[in-house]
Amino acid sequence: xxxxxxxxxxxxxxxxxxxxxxxxxxxxxxxxxxxxxxxxxxxxxxxxxxxxxxxxxxxxxxxxxxxxxxxxxxxxxxxxxxxxxxxxxxxxxxxxxxxxxxxxxxxxxxxxxxxxxxxxxxxxxxxxxxxxxxxxxxxxxxxxxxxxxxxxxxxxxxxxxxx
Amino acid sequence: xxxxxxxxxxxxxxxxxxxxxxxxxxxxxxxxxxxxxxxxxxxxxxxxxxxxxxxxxxxxxxxxxxxxxxxxxxxxxxxxxxxxxxxxxxxxxxxxxxxxxxxxxxxxxxxxxxxxxxxxxxxxxxxxxxxxxxxxxxxxxxxxxxxxxxxxxxxxxxxxxxx
DNA sequence: CATAAGTAGCTTAGCGGTAAGCTATTTATC
DNA sequence: GATAAATAGCTTACCGCTAAGCTACTTATG
Numbered sequence: 001x002x003x004x005x006x007x008x009x010x011x012x013x014x015x016x017x018x019x020x021x022x023x024x025x026x027x028x029x030x031x032x033x034x035x036x037x038x039x040x041x042x043x044x045x046x047x048x049x050x051x052x053x054x055x056x057x058x059x060x061x062x063x064x065x066x067x068x069x070x071x072x073x074x075x076x077x078x079x080x081x082x083x084x085x086x087x088x089x090x091x092x093x094x095x096x097x098x099x100x101x102x103x104x105x106x107x108x109x110x111x112x113x114x115x116x117x118x119x120x121x122x123x124x125x126x127x128x129x130x131x132x133x134x135x136x137x138x139x140x141x142x143x144x145x146x147x148x149x150x151x152x153x154x155x156x157x158x159x160x161x162x163x
Numbered sequence: 164x165x166x167x168x169x170x171x172x173x174x175x176x177x178x179x180x181x182x183x184x185x186x187x188x189x190x191x192x193x194x195x196x197x198x199x200x201x202x203x204x205x206x207x208x209x210x211x212x213x214x215x216x217x218x219x220x221x222x223x224x225x226x227x228x229x230x231x232x233x234x235x236x237x238x239x240x241x242x243x244x245x246x247x248x249x250x251x252x253x254x255x256x257x258x259x260x261x262x263x264x265x266x267x268x269x270x271x272x273x274x275x276x277x278x279x280x281x282x283x284x285x286x287x288x289x290x291x292x293x294x295x296x297x298x299x300x301x302x303x304x305x306x307x308x309x310x311x312x313x314x315x316x317x318x319x320x321x322x323x324x325x326x
Numbered sequence: 327c328a329t330a331a332g333t334a335g336c337t338t339a340g341c342g343g344t345a346a347g348c349t350a351t352t353t354a355t356c
Numbered sequence: 357g358a359t360a361a362a363t364a365g366c367t368t369a370c371c372g373c374t375a376a377g378c379t380a381c382t383t384a385t386g
């Protein structure tokens with residue numbers, strides 16, 4: 001029934017030893033969220049590396065892919081979606097364009113703007129990469145039943161909504 | 164009963180539209196975990212800024228604080244605990260020492276090593292900062308009942324254990 | 327005891343991000 | 357229609373991290 005103690009339990013226990021009046025319940029939640037995010041982020045980074053792209057670069061082509069045909073968005077739309085500054089976006093687009101996974105074309109309706117589109121090669125790569133990435137995530141969830149995953153999803157949605 | 168749709172729901176719906184055969188359940192979990200980690204990380208960063216330190220620097224003095232008297236650890240122990248390279252640790256210690264929140268002394272038992280200790284000022288600051296940080300986290304959890312927080316903690320512990 | 331291997335902490339180069347500032351272009355206002 | 361304000365994307369300076377290499381010192385091995 002009871003779960004194993006983990007590193008976060010050890011940290012909350014340490015805090016209780018030196019500051020027993022603190023309510024450590026929040027750090028039991030967020031401490032684990034930070035650790036899961038970091039560990040999974042590293043794992044995803046490693047997996048995408050096999051496709052020659054970083055996790056951030058994957059996010060760009062994946063955003064274009066899931067936007068549907070004609071797989072075209074502006075740098076502005078991409079940087080807004082990915083919560084990235086335009087400077088950061090420029091760098092990612094430079095790399096992906098150089099790798100032949102997408103191309104930048106002038107926006108015919110706004111001469112300030114660009115249209116970013118996935119190439120055929122980019123489309124093929126992102127379709128493989130998203131499948132591979134989901135497999136890594138799915139494997140990380142094997143310890144939980146389908147019902148627990150659904151429960152966790154609901155609690156996380158509720159938590160995220162309140163932030 | 165049913166929760167509001169959020170940005171992650173929109174993303175999974177987009178994927179379903181273009182790749183209906185994908186099982187998007189994992190990204191419903193990890194997508195939210197990434198977003199919560201980022202949003203809370205930013206919020207904590209902002210809160211600690213009021214104490215003149217970054218989140219990473221807080222983690223250093225907090226680790227020393229919760230280690231208990233005499234609040235002394237080696238740079239090696241700190242970088243291992245914080246999952247940081249020694250190079251990164253050097254930088255954080257430089258800043259904190261310069262700010263007068265900790266001091267480095269030679270390890271009397273090992274002339275390669277150092278002993279890092281919180282100063283009185285550092286101790287005072289970290290005790291205020293940890294309280295303030297917990298308050299930010301507690302506020303983020305107000306949408307969840309105590310039972311839900313406990314449930315979420317258990318599910319996250321289980322998930323983290325399997326990664 | 328000599329020496330090889332391992333360890334502690336620091337330095338440097340490089341990477342990917344932000345913030346701020348730039349030019350070119352579009353939109354709103356008079 | 358002139359002009360002020362807003363917007364798109366890029367560039368630059370900087371920041372914090374990692375990876376790799378360094379010196380100083382300690383531990384293990386013959």
